[in-house]
Amino acid sequence: MNAIHCENVTKRYPHFDLKDVDLTLPEGSVMGFVGPNGAGKSTTLRIIMGLVHQDAGRVTVLGHDMPAGQVAAKWNIGFVSEDMRLYGHRTIGFHLDFLRRIYPGWDDGYAAELLSRFELNPDQKVKGLSHGQRVKAALLTVFARKPKLLVFDEPTTGLDPVARKVILEEMMRVMEAEDRSILFSSHNTLDVEQISDHITFINQGSIVASDDKETFLDSWRRLRLVVGDRYRLPDMSGLIEVQRSGHQIVLTLAGYSDALQEKLTASGAAINEVQRLTLEEIFIASVESSRQPPHAAAAGSAPSMEGAAA
Amino acid sequence: MSTQIILSQADSRPIYAQIMDEISRRVALGDWAPGYRLPSIRELAAELKVSVITVKRAYLELERAGVIVTRQGRGSFVSESMDVDDVRQEELERAMEQAVRLGEAMGLGHDDLAALLEQYTRNDRR
Amino acid sequence: MNASTTAVETTPSVVRELVLKDLRIMKIPSICYWLAGIGSIVLALLWGDAAGTIAFILFISAIFGAGVHAAMQTITEERREQNLPFIMSLPITIADYTRAKMLANLLLVGGIWLTLSAASYVIFIGDVMPSGTIPLMTIILVAVLLAYVIILATTMVFQGIAPAITAIVAANLGNQAFIWWIASFHAVRSTVNGTEAVWNATYLTVLGAQIGAIVVLVGLVFYAQSRKTEFL
The missing domain is CATH 1.10.10.10 (Winged helix-like DNA-binding domain superfamily/Winged helix DNA-binding domain)
Incomplete structure (x- = not known):
């Protein structure tokens, strides 16, 4: 069962298009949604929430077609976005009272626990809160509803490390239940790398890559090779970047395997070092290679390699 | 827990x-x-x-x-059927491997490392 | 599955909570406008003709002010202050949102309008003013309500501050002009000082047009809102 399933979702704006977005979040898992500013993260999340209607494509959330089934779906979704504010002239408590009346599953005890864990005073007006406190207050109003699906748009942006830790902790506490899921966008790749089961990269309105995190981190490597004068790199798939200087070649690969390593050794290269990449490095390399197709990137550097060899 | x-x-x-x-x-x-x-x-x-x-x-x-x-x-x-000694052996090997890698990074040769090991085992016995 | 079916059925309760929330937010300002309206009636009672014009302007302004304040606070401010994503993430549709906003506003401002109007009828008619003023007074009071509905409809459909302010200025000026215009009618001048309320064709036509306009505007709001796919 999938918590979220998007198929060929398209949305056109005058200066921005969301193109054929496919996205699947299995129930019980966390997906980190990563992309530069303006890549289409917020638009995608709003379409998933039924707040914006797609021009084409199918969106199913918690078994409900969106936007038609948005009421039924939203009973079980908690949404917090960076541009969402609580009522400034009202207290945190005002919001909690309001939501308690709406949601049958509202958990008062948990809300009280979160107030103390987030160090928030329910009698304080929202306009007097710091940025971090506002974000925590907004997240609190969602956590205490105990929704099946949490959709957070940039929940940790602009927060200090302590506040970030507290929030990630709470998100992971949600995941103790097997039927609850989280989709969150961020450009903090560290947070995404830490708690996500699945990772999706988006750039310029298109999904660049989407996979489970362990596969992501396992399949990307940077290899340092030492090669002879006339060395030619064998054909390989998933080659993202080739940098050559003198007798050294640094390869960035998306499809690393032991077989590939053997192939390189057989081609006459000495493998000096095999490095794992952080999610941030993978993200940047993915975005850069999506701007120009990987073959063009490899072909582009090939002549210069031969030039260096000649 | x-x-x-x-x-x-x-x-x-x-x-x-x-x-x-x-x-x-x-x-x-x-x-x-x-x-x-x-x-x-x-x-x-x-x-x-x-x-x-x-x-x-x-x-x-x-x-x-x-x-x-x-x-x-x-x-x-x-695991009940597991040999704890095996796990210990692996643990020891991991520690050794780490020590050797660190030594290499510091430019220590085989003999230097052996001398160090010798020194540590002697210290332990005392 | 069972939970979601019951949940869908309880949407009216969410609309009710949204209405109650807006009423809570508007409680203090509304009481102030209402008291100002009552104050204008007291003013007219105590000083009679001398304060008549001022009391009249204060009376109209109290209702008009309550309307502008309610529409701006509950609709325009909510968007400007970025509270809308919070509200729209609740289990509601745009239609539910529209229903809640229209209900809250019409209940609040309609309530103030109705109680103040009723009070002025009871207090003035017969004693201070002749019964012949009843039709004119009714038309003027409905005109204030219509002006408010124009503002409400504009804020609701266009959401921005600029259209809201344009509507406020236009509705206010239009309302003033309308009062002078209607008072210049022969059919009005000939009956207004009589001891009997005479509902001649002029009064009825104008009143009918006003009520028709209010109904059409409210309908237009729901129609325009139902066509929106982009709401945030």
Whole structure:
């Protein structure tokens, strides 16, 4: 069962298009949604929430077609976005009272626990809160509803490390239940790398890559090779970047395997070092290679390699 | 229940490997005896604030290595049939490997390392 | 599955909570406008003709002010202050949102309008003013309500501050002009000082047009809102 399933979702704006977005979040898992500013993260999340209607494509959330089934779906979704504010002239408590009346599953005890864990005073007006406190207050109003699906748009942006830790902790506490899921966008790749089961990269309105995190981190490597004068790199798939200087070649690969390593050794290269990449490095390399197709990137550097060899 | 497992972001090993090492060490030291019930994958993920898939992978590889066994619907346990000495041996080898790598990085040769080892074993005996 | 079916059925309760929330937010300002309206009646009673014009302007302004304040606070401010994503993430549709806003506003401002109007009828008619003023007074009071509905409809459909302010200025000026215009009618001048309320064709036509306009505007709001796919 999938918590979220998007198929060929398209949305056109005058200066921005969301193109054929496919996205699947299995129930019980966390997906980190990563992309530069303006890549289409917020638009995608709003379409998933039924707040914006797609021009084409199918969106199913918690078994409900969106936007038609948005009421039924939203009973079980908690949404917090960076541009969402609580009522400034009202207290945190005002919001909690309001939501308690709406949601049958509202958990008062948990809300009280979160107030103390987030160090928030329910009698304080929202306009007097710091940025971090506002974000925590907004997240609190969602956590205490105990929704099946949490959709957070940039929940940790602009927060200090302590506040970030507290929030990630709470998100992971949600995941103790097997039927609850989280989709969150961020450009903090560290947070995404830490708690996500699945990772999706988006750039310029298109999904660049989407996979489970362990596969992501396992399949990307940077290899340092030492090669002879006339060395030619064998054909390989998933080659993202080739940098050559003198007798050294640094390869960035998306499809690393032991077989590939053997192939390189057989081609006459000495493998000096095999490095794992952080999610941030993978993200940047993915975005850069999506701007120009990987073959063009490899072909582009090939002549210069031969030039260096000649 | 808290496992007191501490992960390091500065550690170059992947997180799943860190979790495996931490659990293996507890087993090797006898703190987690054969038959000891491990926290569930989701419990440990919540405690460590790392993704479920990462803990799942650590458990899978520990299972493959014979350190733990997972019984469907009942949870994961430290393997009863496992030879604790084997795990200790592995733990020792890991430590040695790390020492050698560190030595190499410092430019120490085989003889330097051997001398160091000699020195440490002598210190221990005293 | 069972939970979601019951949940869908309880949407009216969410609309009710949204209405109650807006009423809570508007409680203090509304009481102030209402008291100002009552104050204008007291003013007219105490000083009669001398304060008549001022009391009249204060009376109209109290209702008009309550309307502008309610529409701006509950609709325009909510968008400007970025509270809308919070509200729209609740289990409601745009239609539910529209229903809640229209209900809250019409209940609040309609309530103030109705109680103040009723009070002025009871207090003035017969004693201070001749019964012949009843039709004119009714038309002027409905005109204030219509002006408010124009503002409400504009804020609701266009959401921005600029259209809201344009509507406020236009409705206010239009309202003043309308009062002078209607008072210049022969059919009005000939009956207004009589001891009997005479509902001649002029009064009825104008009143009918006003009520028709209010109904059409409210309908247009729901129609325009139902066509929106982009709401945030």
